[in-house]
Amino acid sequence: MEVVESHQFGSFTRGTMVGPLSEDSDTDVMFVLSREKHGKWERGENGSSNCLRAVKRALEKRYPNSKVKIDRNVVSVQFSDFTVDVAPAFKDGTGGYKIPDTYSEGRSWVRTNPRGYKQRFEAVDNARGGKLQKVARVAKKLRENRNVPVSSYHMEVMAYDHVHNHPNKDASTEELVEGFVEELPRRISRGTRDPVNGDRLDSNMDRSNRKEAIRKAKAARRQMRDARAHRQNGDNEEANEKYGDALGEDID
Secondary structure (H helix, E strand, O other): OOEEEEEEEOHHHHOOOOOOOOOOOEEEEEEEEOHHHHHHHHHOOOHHHHHHHHHHHHHHHHOOOOEEEEEOOEEEEEOOOOEEEEEEEEEOOOOOEEEEEHHHOOOEEEEEOHHHHHHHHHHHHHHOOOHHHHHHHHHHHHHHHHOOOOOHHHHHHHHHHHHHHOOOOOOOHHHHHHHHHHHHHHHHHHOOEOOOOOOEOOOOOOHHHHHHHHHHHHHHHHHHHHHHHHHHOOOHHHHHHHHHHHHOOOOO
């Protein structure tokens, strides 16, 4: 298999990974393939699935004692301490890449631009004094604690969009988190677009998962409103407890 570029990307590179590396933690690596050598996967019927299967076979041969499986856009290799997600890709001619999308019956590729997104994320985070990184981690922890059926990246992009467009440039982290939870049901309902290429991030989210995600987001919103009410009444101890309830558990 001929690789022309490789990149590490994902939450680890943006500082939004939740918790320490563990068996359930992902490190993302992209291998950009030679179009001259492997272009048949990009053009051919079931090409994206065939590409992932070929990568899976190569990784199984390289790591015979590890569990290797295909997971939508990537091939996951589970080691004893953490998981590496390997994304095969082709350059798309716009500075971004195309990666496999097995949610469309193995026949398509989706656009992604991890470097472009990282640059935008860091620009907003720097402009907001590091608060975007904190809000994104809280958002992803809320997803994990409440088992909200949206992807980790989808949750992070919703947090990015909230902080980026918040009218108060001096808003505290707490204010940003509360505002994010308040808006979350509406954001899940209306859909989310990739901030770089504009593609829908939730195009494969079925109706039942969207309904369940909205229900859980509304439950978090109710508890966040309770927390604000207790704080306004001077009951900070109860407010802090409700704040933790809204997010699923205490979050540092």
